[in-house]
Amino acid sequence: MTARSSSGAPAPAPRITILDILRALALLGIVIVHAHDHFNLYLPVLPAAGWQAAANGAADWLYEHLFVSKSFLLFSFLFGLSFFIQLDRQEQRGVDFRKRFMWRLVLLFLLGLVHTLFYDGDILTIFGVLGFALVLLYRRSTPFLVILCLLCLMQPVNVMDALARAGMAEGWPHSSGWFLPDSPAAGPSREFLYAGDSWGEAAWWNLTRGQLGKWQFFLLSGRIWQTLGLFILGMLAGRWRLFADAPGKRVLFLRLLAVSLLLFLSLLAVRTLLVPLTSSPAGSDLRHLVLQWENLSYVAAFVSGAVLLFSRPGLPLPSALLSSTGKCTLTCYVTQTLIFTFLFFGWGLGLAQSMGPWICLCSAVAVFCLQAWVCRQWLKHFLYGPLEWLWRTATMCRMQPFIRK
Template structure:
C-alpha cells in the first residue's frame, strides 16, 4: 500500500526524465575514467603494437579530453539539483525536509565508508559531508548563492597560488607547502596492496592512508571548492526551474550551448598558447587554473547539447535505457566498483596489467550497458533500485513502497 497524500496538498510531481538521462551519462563517464585508471591501481603497462597501440591511443585521448574530471563535475551539479528538487517538493506539501535530509546525508556518508572498503576514490563520503552546506544555504537569497557559487568556481586557492607566483600576493603561503605527507618507509604502497594483498589489507589501507590521500587531493586540486560551487549551481538551476519542460526551452539551451562552447574553446586556446616566457611555476599555476575553468565550460556545453539531443522529437536515441540507469545511479555506482575491483585487484582476478586503455574502455561501456538493461528490467517490476530503496527506507525510518502494482506497470 502507498501512503495517501494529505488533503489540500498537490500530488507528487513527475520525475524529470532528462535529469535521469544526464545522471546516466555522468555515470558512464565516471566508470570510463575509473576503469582507465584501474580504480587507482597504477601499474606499468606492457607496450602494445599495431592496431592495439592505435586503439589504446584513441582510448587515452577520449579519457583525457572527454571524460576525466568532467563527468565528476556533472555528477556534482546533478546532486545539488536533486537536493533542491527533494526539498522544494516537500516544501510544497508543507513539510520542512531539511532535518530529514541531514539524516539522509549521514546515511550516504556511512554507505560511502562501506564503499571505501573496496575503492579509496569513493565520492559518497565527500557528498555526504559537503551536502550539509546545501542544507544551511537552502533558505539563503539567490544573490548570495550566486556570489558564493562564483567564488567557489573561480578556484580561490589556485587563484591565490597564481597571484603568489606573480608576486602580487607574497603573504599567501602557496598550497604546495600546506601538507607534507609521506608513508612510512616500511609501509606497503597502495599498488602493492591492490595487486598482491588480500582484500582486508587493501580495505584497511583505503580507510586510513587512502582517506588521507583522497582529502589531500580534494583540497589541493581545487576539487573541494569546485564540488561545492557545482552543488550551489545545481540548487540555483532548481530554483530557476531550468530543466522543467525542457523540450519547450530549446532556445535557452541553444544559447547556453553557444556561450559555453565558445568559452570552452577560448579557455582551451588560452591554456595551449600560454607564453613560454612565463616563469615555469607561474605557467604551471596558470595552466591548472585555466584547465579547471575549461572543464566547467565543457560540462555546461555537454549538458546543453545532451538536453537538445534527447528532447528532440524523432531522434533514435536510447532515452528509456539511459533514464532507467539514471534512476538507479547509486546501485550502478557501487556495483561498478565491486565488478571492476574484483576484475583488476590481486584479491580477485588480478587482470589490471592485462587490460590496457582500449580493453578497459570496452569493458566499461559493456558493463554500463548491461547495468542499464538490468535497470530497465528491474524497474518494470519495482519502483526503485535496490540501494535507492534501502536508502529511502532508512531515510524515512519506515518501510517504503517497493513493488509496482499492476496499474503502475501498465
C-alpha cells in the same frame, strides 16, 4: 495553480526524465575514467603494438579530453539540483525536509565508507560531508548564492597560488606546502596492497591513508571548491526551474550551448598558449587554473547538448535505457566498483596490467550497457533500485514501497 490529488494534498510533481538521463551519462563518464585508471591501481601496463597501440592512444585521448575531471563535475551539479528538488517538493506539502536530509547525508556517508572498503576514490563520503553546506545555504537569498557560487568556481586557492608564484601575493603559503609528503616508513603503498591477494589489508589502507589522500587531493587540486560551487549552481538551477519543461526551452539551451562552447574553445586556446610557460611554477599554476574553468565550460556545453538531443522525439530506446539507469545511479555506481576491482585487483582476477586503455574503455561501456538493460528490466517490477530503496527506507525510518503493482 498547484495540482492536487483526490485527498486534497498536492499531487506529486512528475519526475524530470532529462535529469535521469544526465545522471546516467555522468555515470558512464565516471566508469570510463575509473576503469582507465584501474580504480587507482597504477601499475605499468604491458606494452602493445600495431592496431592495439593505436587503439590505446585513441582511448587515452578520449579519456583526457572528454571524460576525466568532467563527469565528476556533472555529478556534483546534479547532486545540488536533486537536493533542491527534494526539499522544494516537500516544502510544497508543508514539510521542512532539512533535518531529514541531514540524516540522509549521514546515511550516504556511511554507505560511502562501505564502498571505500573496495575503492579509495569513493565520492559518496565527499558528498555526504559537503552536502551539509547545501542545507545551511538552502534559505539564503539568490543574489548571495550567485556570488558565493562564482567565488567557489573561480578557484580562490588556485588563484592565490598563481598570484603568489608571480610575486603578487607575498605571504600566501602555497597550497603545495599545506601537507607533508608521505614518508616511506608510513606503510606499504596502495599498489603493493591492491596487487596483493589480501582484500582486508587493501580495505584498511582505503579507510585510513586512502581517505587522507583523497581529501588532500580535493584540497590541493581545487576540486573541493568546484564541488561546492556546482552544488550551489545545481540548487540555483532548481530555483530557476531550468529543466522544467525542457522541450519548451530549446532556444534557451541553444543559447547556453553556443555561449559555453565559445567559452570552452577560448579557454582551450589560452591553455594551449600557456604550454611554453609550464616550465615555470607560476605558468604551471596558471595553466592548471585555466584547465579548471575549461572543464566547467565543457560540462555546461555537454549538459546543454544532451538536453537538446534527448528532449526531442526520435530516440525512444536510448532515452528509456538511460533514464532507467539514472533512476538506479547509486546501485550502478557501487556495482561498477565491485565488478572492476574484482577484475583488476590481486584479491580478484588481477588483470590490471593486461588490460590497456582500449580494453578498459570497451569494458566500461559494455558494463554500463549491461547495467542499463538490467535497470530497464528491474524497474518493470520494482519502483527503485536496491540501494536506492534501502537509502530511501533508512532516510524515512520506515519501510517504503518497493514492488511495482
